[in-house]
Amino acid sequence: MKLQCDVEVVSRMLPTFGMKSRGKGARGLLSIGKHLDKTSQRSQVYMMICTAKDKTGSKYKLKDNIEKFFTWFVEEGKATVRLKEPAVDICLSKADANSLKNFLCAARLADRGSEAGSLPLSTLTPVRARDVQQPKKKLTIVSKKDYPLTSTFPYSLEQLQVSYCRLARVDMRMLSLKALRKLDLSNNHIKKLPATIGDLGCLSELVLHSNHLESFSEALCLSTLQQTLQLLDLSQNRLQSLPAQFCQLRELVNLKLDDNKLLSLPFHLGRLNKLRFLSAAHNQLTVLPGDFRKLRLENLDLFGNPFVQSNPLDLSSQLTFPVSLQELASRAVANLRISYGPHLIPAHLCRDLELAKMCYCGRFCVSFYIKMAVKMNLHQVSHTVVLVDDMGGTDAPVQQHFCSLSCYCEFLDVSLRRQIKERYERDA
Structure with missing residues (x-):
């Protein structure tokens, strides 16, 4: 069993001597395997920690030698193993969460003295430099x-x-x-x-x-x-x-x-x-959605699209008279901002409400409306605008919806008065 992670071995005796740990781990490779104990002349399960400065590794006995596991942040690839002898905390970080869990499980089994055959053991050998390099980002x-x-x-x-x-x-x-x-x-x-x-x-x-x-x-x-x-x-x-x-x-x-x-x-x-x-x-693109007016951009590029020329009399009407009860109910839900969902109304009505259109008058229409394209200067929504066409224009058509014939007529009236005023000021 091997684990690559950042590791720091902190002695719990440091505070006794008025010292602190450096608080920074080094990239290391941890292995769990069997090693011959020279004192008892018996093979026991050890944890070996190898780093770039210590490629031969330091070994720590595991059987009946783990005081506690700290695993609150194991999902973040962090854990600490507290040993009895020597009195050190082995702090692990920047590990793969699943690999860390498997490694801690093997260490726990070794501490309990499980048979070596049931443990995923590795050979405890010195590591190569590439095994303890910092993780590639x-x-x-x-x-x-x-x-x-x-x-x-x-x-x-x-x-x-x-x-x-x-x-x-x-x-x-x-x-x-x-x-x-x-x-x-x-x-x-x-x-x-x-x-x-x-x-x-x-x-x-x-x-x-x-x-x-x-x-x-x-x-x-x-x-x-x-x-x-x-x-x-x-x-x-x-x-x-x-x-x-x-x-x-x-x-x-x-x-x-x-x-x-x-x-x-x-x-x-x-x-x-x-x-x-x-x-x-x-x-x-031939026309921009009505919601486009709400954008606040720093840079906008719409060059090379076949935008249509806006014409107040070129419209598409989906109005019926009288307006259906479903449409009136849908408009009420949208205008009054009543909460809805598939648990309250059919899913197809939810989809219709998600595409509710705002009328010129500020109210909403859903499935029945008059639609037309209105010219808008793109500098209204963006600080910098790449020219829309080769003629140097920065205007583009935006969809405008009307919930009723009266709203459409009012818009035509205002638009006509504006055009007359602009023509008068230009001629003057």
């Missing part, structure tokens, strides 16, 4: 010939880049790297993302540009990425849409969607209130 692979096929990725990795390796799928070995903060899988052939990427509880940067992605699953949007993901690069893929749940990734600061086939942006994009950098150049 960053790994970059940019060639298929360098990709590990038989060995595993170091569990301690915090940054992993695997590019130009022609990966057709995400290697499941990467998804066991619980300390991973940045995962860069750019320039591969990945078509689909596994939902288990959402189990990487520390992941703050996910780079997937230049792949063959055709979708971004709802499961990822509802995973722990909601609390951790700050940068997401999906540029140069084959995405045509993003799920409505995409806007649950509310920690996003930087979002890159360039060079895809997106026909629209997520309906509730404005809920990403921490978003500061957004690029969606060279897609198939």
Whole structure:
């Protein structure tokens, strides 16, 4: 049984001499195995600790010699083993949690005097320098010939880049790297993302540009990425849409969607209130969602999209007269902010309410409305705007919804008066 971790051996006699431990562990390799006791001439089970300064190792007898285990933080890879003789505490940290549990279990069995045959023993031999090196935190692979096929990725990795390796799928070995903060899988052939990427509880940067992605699953949007993901690069893929749940990734600061086939942006994009950098150049966007007005960005790039020219008379109407009772009830729930859920109302009504549209008058409409595109200067939502077209414009069409014909007519009236005023001021 072997364990790689940071280890510090602290003598409990130090306070007696007015001394303190240095409080810093060294990278080491711990082994449990049999060793010949020269005093009794019998083989007993020992724990051996090897470090870079002591490659031959120090041995500690285990049978009837462990006073106590301290395992409150074992899930964080930390534990302490208190020995009776010598009076030392062996402090372990930065260990793999599962390996640490197995090691402590073997040490407990050795302390109780279990038969050697029932213990996973190792040979107690001096270690090589590479066995006691500090754990690797960053790994970059940019060639298929360098990709590990038989060995595993170091569990301690915090940054992993695997590019130009022609990966057709995400290697499941990467998804066991619980300390991973940045995962860069750019320039591969990945078509689909596994939902288990959402189990990487520390992941703050996910780079997937230049792949063959055709979708971004709802499961990822509802995973722990909601609390951790700050940068997401999906540029140069084959995405045509993003799920409505995409806007649950509310920690996003930087979002890159360039060079895809997106026909629209997520309906509730404005809920990403921490978003500061957004690029969606060279897609198939014709109009922006109404929620886009809520964004507060530092940099915005929408160049190369076939935006439509806004025309107040070019509208799409889904109004019926009279308005249905279901629509009236749904509007009341949205306007009064009444809580709802699938345990209270049917799931399809919940989905409709999630996509409730705000009218020009400030009230909500759900399934029955008039819709049109309204021109908006993008400087209203972003400090820096990359030109929308080759003509130097920074205007783009944004969806506007109306809950009734009277709201639509009022908007036309105000819009017409504004146009007359602007034309008069320009001519003057």
